[in-house]
Amino acid sequence: MPLEELLEANKAFVQGREARALQHLPARRLVVLTCMDCRLSGFLAEALGLRPGDAVVLRNAGARLTQDVLRSLVVAVYAQSVNEIAVVGHRDCGMARLSVGELTTAMSKAGVSREALPNEDLASWLGVCANPEQSVREAVATIRASQVLPKGLVVYGLLLDEVTGELTVIERAA
Amino acid sequence: MPLEELLEANKAFVQGREARALQHLPARRLVVLTCMDCRLSGFLAEALGLRPGDAVVLRNAGARLTQDVLRSLVVAVYAQSVNEIAVVGHRDCGMARLSVGELTTAMSKAGVSREALPNEDLASWLGVCANPEQSVREAVATIRASQVLPKGLVVYGLLLDEVTGELTVIERAA
Numbered sequence: 001m002p003l004e005e006l007l008e009a010n011k012a013f014v015q016g017r018e019a020r021a022l023q024h025l026p027a028r029r030l031v032v033l034t035c036m037d038c039r040l041s042g043f044l045a046e047a048l049g050l051r052p053g054d055a056v057v058l059r060n061a062g063a064r065l066t067q068d069v070l071r072s073l074v075v076a077v078y079a080q081s082v083n084e085i086a087v088v089g090h091r092d093c094g095m096a097r098l099s100v101g102e103l104t105t106a107m108s109k110a111g112v113s114r115e116a117l118p119n120e121d122l123a124s125w126l127g128v129c130a131n132p133e134q135s136v137r138e139a140v141a142t143i144r145a146s147q148v149l150p151k152g153l154v155v156y157g158l159l160l161d162e163v164t165g166e167l168t169v170i171e172r173a174a
Numbered sequence: 175m176p177l178e179e180l181l182e183a184n185k186a187f188v189q190g191r192e193a194r195a196l197q198h199l200p201a202r203r204l205v206v207l208t209c210m211d212c213r214l215s216g217f218l219a220e221a222l223g224l225r226p227g228d229a230v231v232l233r234n235a236g237a238r239l240t241q242d243v244l245r246s247l248v249v250a251v252y253a254q255s256v257n258e259i260a261v262v263g264h265r266d267c268g269m270a271r272l273s274v275g276e277l278t279t280a281m282s283k284a285g286v287s288r289e290a291l292p293n294e295d296l297a298s299w300l301g302v303c304a305n306p307e308q309s310v311r312e313a314v315a316t317i318r319a320s321q322v323l324p325k326g327l328v329v330y331g332l333l334l335d336e337v338t339g340e341l342t343v344i345e346r347a348a
Contacts, residue, residue, distance in 0.1 A: 001202040001229075001258060003330055003347065009223020010341045019338040024268060026212035028175040036230045036246055038200035038254075042219035043226040049183020052217040055175075056210045059233040061246035068242035071300060072210055072235035074291070078280040079272055080212075084175060094198060098253055106252040110324035117248070117322060126245060148291060150284035156177055164193040167184045173177065 022053035024080075030055040031076045033139065034088040035063045035095075039162045044088065047165040056082060062095030063087060064127040065139040074148055084154040087139045089132040089170070090162050096135070098128050133159055133170055140171045196227035198254075204229040205250045207313065208262040209237045209269075213336040218262065221339040230256060236269030237261060238301040239313040248322055258328040261313045263306040263344070264336050270309070272302050307333055307344055314345045 034044055036059045045057070056076045058069055065087075076082040100122050104114050118125050129135035136157040143155050157171035208218055210233045219231070230250045232243055239261075250256040274296050278288050292299050303309035310331040317329050331345035 021337045022213045039196045041231045045216035057215045061249040066242040068240040075235040078277045103252045163195045
């Protein structure tokens, strides 16, 4: 996508709306951890009924609970008054069908050596998961067991259907 | 935000639209790396002129180039045919004014010991940055220098004004 095209789209967006200052603290005191999947962009917030300013949103490959997510949760909870975390996986997650072999073949074709990646189990490093539901359960359990986050944090897990937009509850708040 | 309220909003969303299946590969072959800030949710995709299905989106505290982001970029580039990366910081980023002292005080009040966090420079672990523009430049430089990503990847850096929605170019593609 050429940068100039993106800047043109941005110009039209800016001209078509009034400037509006929102509070930097999330109004609903919520963090949503979800996947980077392209189908959720411009869709997930709407499907959850969230408006700009309502919730902090974290996204990575597979909505995995990584060190980076933990770091971001620490900032959200202790510096932005968040008291609730929703882990939102989605049904057709690429991390459940990622082929490590195909990925390393693509790397090799692009002239990048396998040795450039960490010398450990690659499926594990990449965050491949058995299925999205299991992945949501794991993330919820890891957040609940974290020594770094306070007791009393409300944590729940959901699964989004990226076709219908429907949410299914996987884990209710304990 | 009570889960039941979120599920009610979701029900209304699902009933108010037709189910629509999109391709799982991003149509614009673009990754956007941006901040978790609550004001960008339901706003950033629109400001960039991106529709659902157009771009993979990564979000963390400060749009920092972490190991988790690198992992996610590897998946996006080698398994999802992405060939372009936009780092999008924003003007009023909380990571440029985060007080480590206030954060650890909030932790302590919540009954969590400082020792629960990694035993290293906390500002660095948290990803505190001098200013958002500098942070965008660092992320762009780190992506360009990465041994893991292919040569020829188009990488640029932008800064979003969260009030007007206007983008400023910080780094053009090399």
